[in-house]
Amino acid sequence: MVRTNFFPAVVMLMALFANGGNANGQRVASFEELRNRLVDEEILTAGIKDQRVVESIRKTPRHDFVPRRLRNFAYYDMALPIGDQQTISSPFIVAYMTECLEPQPEDKVLEIGTGSGYQAAVLSPLVKEVYTIEIVPSLGQRARGVLRQLGYSNVSTKIGDGFLGWAEHAPFDKIIVTCSPESVPKPLVEQLKEGGRLVIPVGERYQQTMYLFKKVDGKLESEALRPTLFVPMTGEAEDARSKLPNPKNPELENGSFETPVDDSGFISGWYYQRQAERIEADDAPHGKAYVRFSNQTSGLGSRLLQGLAIDGRHVREIELSTWVKLEGVVVGETPTELPNLMITFYDDQRREVGQNWLGPWRGTSEWRKESQSFAVPGAAREAIVRIGLFGATGEACFDQVLLNSSR
Numbered sequence: 001m002v003r004t005n006f007f008p009a010v011v012m013l014m015a016l017f018a019n020g021g022n023a024n025g026q027r028v029a030s031f032e033e034l035r036n037r038l039v040d041e042e043i044l045t046a047g048i049k050d051q052r053v054v055e056s057i058r059k060t061p062r063h064d065f066v067p068r069r070l071r072n073f074a075y076y077d078m079a080l081p082i083g084d085q086q087t088i089s090s091p092f093i094v095a096y097m098t099e100c101l102e103p104q105p106e107d108k109v110l111e112i113g114t115g116s117g118y119q120a121a122v123l124s125p126l127v128k129e130v131y132t133i134e135i136v137p138s139l140g141q142r143a144r145g146v147l148r149q150l151g152y153s154n155v156s157t158k159i160g161d162g163f164l165g166w167a168e169h170a171p172f173d174k175i176i177v178t179c180s181p182e183s184v185p186k187p188l189v190e191q192l193k194e195g196g197r198l199v200i201p202v203g204e205r206y207q208q209t210m211y212l213f214k215k216v217d218g219k220l221e222s223e224a225l226r227p228t229l230f231v232p233m234t235g236e237a238e239d240a241r242s243k244l245p246n247p248k249n250p251e252l253e254n255g256s257f258e259t260p261v262d263d264s265g266f267i268s269g270w271y272y273q274r275q276a277e278r279i280e281a282d283d284a285p286h287g288k289a290y291v292r293f294s295n296q297t298s299g300l301g302s303r304l305l306q307g308l309a310i311d312g313r314h315v316r317e318i319e320l321s322t323w324v325k326l327e328g329v330v331v332g333e334t335p336t337e338l339p340n341l342m343i344t345f346y347d348d349q350r351r352e353v354g355q356n357w358l359g360p361w362r363g364t365s366e367w368r369k370e371s372q373s374f375a376v377p378g379a380a381r382e383a384i385v386r387i388g389l390f391g392a393t394g395e396a397c398f399d400q401v402l403l404n405s406s407r
Helices: 009-018 024-043 051-059 068-073 091-101 118-126 138-150 186-191
Strands: 078-083 086-088 106-114 128-134 155-159 172-177 190-203 208-216 221-226 271-274 274-278 289-293 304-309 315-328 338-345 352-358 362-375 382-388 394-406
Touching: 024 051, 024 091, 051 118, 051 352, 068 078, 078 138, 086 208, 091 118, 091 172, 091 190, 091 208, 106 118, 106 186, 106 352, 118 155, 118 304, 128 138, 128 338, 138 155, 172 186, 186 190, 190 271, 208 362, 221 271, 289 382, 315 338, 338 394, 352 362
Parallel strands: 106 128, 106 172, 128 155, 172 190
Antiparallel strands: 078 086, 190 208, 208 221, 271 304, 274 289, 289 394, 304 382, 315 362, 315 394, 338 352, 338 382
């Protein structure tokens, strides 16, 4: 994963574990310190305001919900693979979705997609009861064991098709869906209490929007929140999608940033937007607009990301290209915190299998075009493209970000 997207404190933890650590108490203290830095440097700066949600993120031991081999990365603001083609959501996404629910102490909440159990654990101290469903048996069993071991007694787990809901415990005050269907499953609408709230990512496999729905007079009223990306689901709903990506012909959406932003200021086709804005100007090297990243705090995240399908068995090589302009760019807290255009490849289990980039860049420069070709790992099935300052200070502008493939 891209370490420069997040904060350098993780390096301290990795060094501790590389040396074998000392007493167990020192490890716990290190995890607690990293959780606090995660909250202070990522969750709060990203705009999470509900203090109950913030404190739950601060106290929930995310490292207990990730595979042991990945615990060193538990307090990055990033998704991590947990097996069976699934991931644990990033702490920010968990905090954001939880805040959108407006959890209350007497709420009964249904979660669809238990995964690791981390989202249910964050909800546990905020509400009266949590009911959570996982379709993958091995994940459901593992999450149940971890939640019980850690004492989350108000969380009930079930293995089954979450899109059928949990009728015997309905109606629910709130429903949270951590997988992305094309539309809201009907049973969830029926099992949501009148006046209740439903938070769910909806859309295509790699182009989704987080929605908040409120049930009014038996029907759902929708509010689009922000672009997002959840991994493909497991089960019939994923297999039956009407529109699928073409992994033999990968391409980026809105790479020239010509699509106007939505009412909330989010850039179409991209997600995890931090300190980025779409600019319309005559000096755009392609079209009428570009994206500008600005940051004055060394180490603070500033980025855009986009996911896509790519099959390394068919796509042997890609060319990445972009126009880039810099203004006073200075390296962040570590030597790697500089602007770049990066692509990371993942296999069918969402394990990283390769990484390439253009850059990094620093200083001041007018618009110039950068491009380079890279081999695609044969095991690649997905990729994430990232642009931004990644902890550097100053301004970096990008336009016409392209990915061209060849067989």
